Amino acid sequence: MTVRDPPLSALAHIPGTDGWPLIGNTLRYLADPKGTAERFAKRYGPVHRTYSFGGRTVSLLGPDANEFVLQDHEKLFSSKHGWERVFALLFPGGLIMRDFDEHRVHRKALAVAFKPEPMRSYLESLNRGIGSAVAAWMNAPPNFRLYPAIKKMTLDLAAVSFLGDECGPDLDAIKQAYVDMIAACVGVVRRPIPGTQMRRGVKAREFMIRYLGSQVAARRANDGHDLFTHLCKTTTDDGALLTPQEVLDHMSFLMMAAHDTLASSLTSFVYFLSVNPDWQEKLREEVCALDLAEGEPLPYERLDDLPLTEMAFNESLRLIPPAPSILRRAVRDTEFGGFRIPQGAHIAVNALYTHHMPDVWPEPERFDPLRFTNEAIAARHKFAFIAFGGGARMCLGSRFAYMQAKCFAYHLLSAEAVSAPPNYKPGWKYWPIPLPRDGLRVKLAPLQ
Numbered sequence: 001m002t003v004r005d006p007p008l009s010a011l012a013h014i015p016g017t018d019g020w021p022l023i024g025n026t027l028r029y030l031a032d033p034k035g036t037a038e039r040f041a042k043r044y045g046p047v048h049r050t051y052s053f054g055g056r057t058v059s060l061l062g063p064d065a066n067e068f069v070l071q072d073h074e075k076l077f078s079s080k081h082g083w084e085r086v087f088a089l090l091f092p093g094g095l096i097m098r099d100f101d102e103h104r105v106h107r108k109a110l111a112v113a114f115k116p117e118p119m120r121s122y123l124e125s126l127n128r129g130i131g132s133a134v135a136a137w138m139n140a141p142p143n144f145r146l147y148p149a150i151k152k153m154t155l156d157l158a159a160v161s162f163l164g165d166e167c168g169p170d171l172d173a174i175k176q177a178y179v180d181m182i183a184a185c186v187g188v189v190r191r192p193i194p195g196t197q198m199r200r201g202v203k204a205r206e207f208m209i210r211y212l213g214s215q216v217a218a219r220r221a222n223d224g225h226d227l228f229t230h231l232c233k234t235t236t237d238d239g240a241l242l243t244p245q246e247v248l249d250h251m252s253f254l255m256m257a258a259h260d261t262l263a264s265s266l267t268s269f270v271y272f273l274s275v276n277p278d279w280q281e282k283l284r285e286e287v288c289a290l291d292l293a294e295g296e297p298l299p300y301e302r303l304d305d306l307p308l309t310e311m312a313f314n315e316s317l318r319l320i321p322p323a324p325s326i327l328r329r330a331v332r333d334t335e336f337g338g339f340r341i342p343q344g345a346h347i348a349v350n351a352l353y354t355h356h357m358p359d360v361w362p363e364p365e366r367f368d369p370l371r372f373t374n375e376a377i378a379a380r381h382k383f384a385f386i387a388f389g390g391g392a393r394m395c396l397g398s399r400f401a402y403m404q405a406k407c408f409a410y411h412l413l414s415a416e417a418v419s420a421p422p423n424y425k426p427g428w429k430y431w432p433i434p435l436p437r438d439g440l441r442v443k444l445a446p447l448q
């Protein structure tokens with residue numbers, strides 16, 4: 001399906017601004033994405049048009065808009081054409097780049113890798129990797145910064161739990177390939193010209209395709225429990241195996257989807273616990289009440305015994321969502337909030353804005369995990385919290401993310417106390433993914 005950008009005349013009735021020549025509002029969004037969305041919402045209303053990151057986008061703000069776009073009952077919005085500016089060259093066949101019937105078939109095939117049995121074995125790898133990373137942080141030097149350490153940990157975890165222990169000497173090259181591909185997604189130059197980040201990303205993708213491709217047949221013959229082996233064996237509705245190219249495309253995207261989002265969210269989680277010591281203590285009591293022996297892995301059966309940890313993780317995802325915006329493109333003319341939206345229009349819904357709306361979240365800047373009790377969730381709009389998206393494309397790895405966050409909280413809080421300098425408020429850089437500009441200056445101290 002070819003989708004063309006609508007001319008400005010087809011969008012002119014939607015209030016908004018193109019901003020400065022050429023760069024539009026890009027610098028404003030880079031400097032302060034939340035403040036910019038709030039100012040534009042105030043000036044132009046919850047449906048408005050802006051020009052940024054090389055194109056014109058219609059922003060639809062608030063829970064009703066999130067439901068309209070993400071639930072997409074009428075199949076009006078393409079995810080592939082929404083995200084192609086970001087992912088087309090590097091993750092062309094990932095799940096997010098497939099639409100409608102093709103998406104449904106592939107999502108069902110991939111879902112097999114997230115059933116309880118595989119999840120149980122991923123948790124074994126997570127326990128090993130997180131346990132040893134947290135132990136190593138105990139002897140950290142005084143200038144230690146937590147964000148780079150967490151980023152390294154999540155990349156190691158994605159590599160091992162997704163690819164298994166068999167990568168051996170290739171592991172470092174694989175990890176570097178992911179670093180290059182992810183950096184290329186947001187590189188300023190969007191073509192693979194020699195010397196650019198995009199060129200390094202495209203080369204890294206070629207390496208990964210060669211590497212994973214050389215392994216598909218062997219994985220199909222063995223009985224490994226890593227995600228790659230599951231995908232090599234998974235079948236679609238008609239019983240056909242995914243082709244090697246499809247397996248490789250899905251693997252590439254899954255590793256990217258898992259690694260950076262978790263690095264960002266675990267970092268903000270630790271930050272909020274460090275500046276809310278009462279909640280840190282509550283979570284510590286919860287992990288200690290599991291009554292496991294020192295150093296024992298967190299068992300899969302005990303994940304549901306950590307409800308406060310899940311609530312606190314949700315609250316940090318609310319305050320700092322790793323995917324601040326979700327992108328789509330209209331494949332047919334439609335209408336929302338009294339405005340006609342033409343076919344081809346780029347659409348963005350905004351988690352960062354919605355998660356801070358004071359009429360939905362009273363005192364929105366306050367860290368309060370009690371916003372996520374079952375009663376509070378039931379009383380709220382279903383699309384007020386969209387850290388994991390929603391509808392048929394809701395994050396396929398959300399249960400994996402909760403499992404990793406709980407495993408992390410268990411190992412960290414049962415061994416160490418986290419504290420922050422007085423009145424500590426790191427600046428957060430939101431693009432391409434939220435991270436603390438100073439690397440997160442928290443202190444870890446072994447518990448007495």
Ligand code: HEM
Nearest residue numbers: 095096257258261265322323387388389393395396397401
């Ligand atoms: C805190 C961590 C995570 C956050 C905040 C997050 C967020 C999201 C969001 C917002 C979407 C929806 C995008 C859209 O509608 O266009 C999404 C989709 C997706 N995520 Fe995650 N994600 C996380 C972790 C993971 C993990 C760990 C995995 C894999 C193990 C994963 C795999 C995926 C996949 C495959 C999709 C595409 C789903 C589809 O199109 O049907 N994510 N994620």
